[in-house]
Amino acid sequence: MTTSDPGPDTPEDALSERDRAVLAVERQSWSGPGAKERAIREQLGISPTRYYQLLNALLDDHRALAEDPVTVNRLRRIRDARRARR
Numbered sequence: 001m002t003t004s005d006p007g008p009d010t011p012e013d014a015l016s017e018r019d020r021a022v023l024a025v026e027r028q029s030w031s032g033p034g035a036k037e038r039a040i041r042e043q044l045g046i047s048p049t050r051y052y053q054l055l056n057a058l059l060d061d062h063r064a065l066a067e068d069p070v071t072v073n074r075l076r077r078i079r080d081a082r083r084a085r086r
Contacts, residue, residue: 015063018044022054023068026075 015023021044030036037048044051058064058072059079065072 013063015058015061015067019054019058019061019064020067022051022058023064023071025051026055027068027071 025036025039025043028036028039030039040046040048040051046054055075056079059076
């Protein structure tokens with residue numbers, strides 16, 4: 001690797017802490033209605049609407065796929081199935 005080739009572990013290739021937190025919330029299981037939305041507000045300090053906007057963008061981000069392929073691929077399958085039903 002040359003000095004002009006920063007490699008895959010450089011800051012511009014890393015997800016932000018917020019992006020990692022969004023993926024972490026998505027990995028959790030939720031006990032009942034409203035629990036996830038409450039956790040989004042408490043843990044991330046954002047609205048559920050903003051959370052889902054960020055999550056949807058992450059699903060198309062190669063860095064998110066590299067960070068958490070199981071979660072990202074699962075969510076992509078769900079998203080694709082919903083789109084196919086429309």
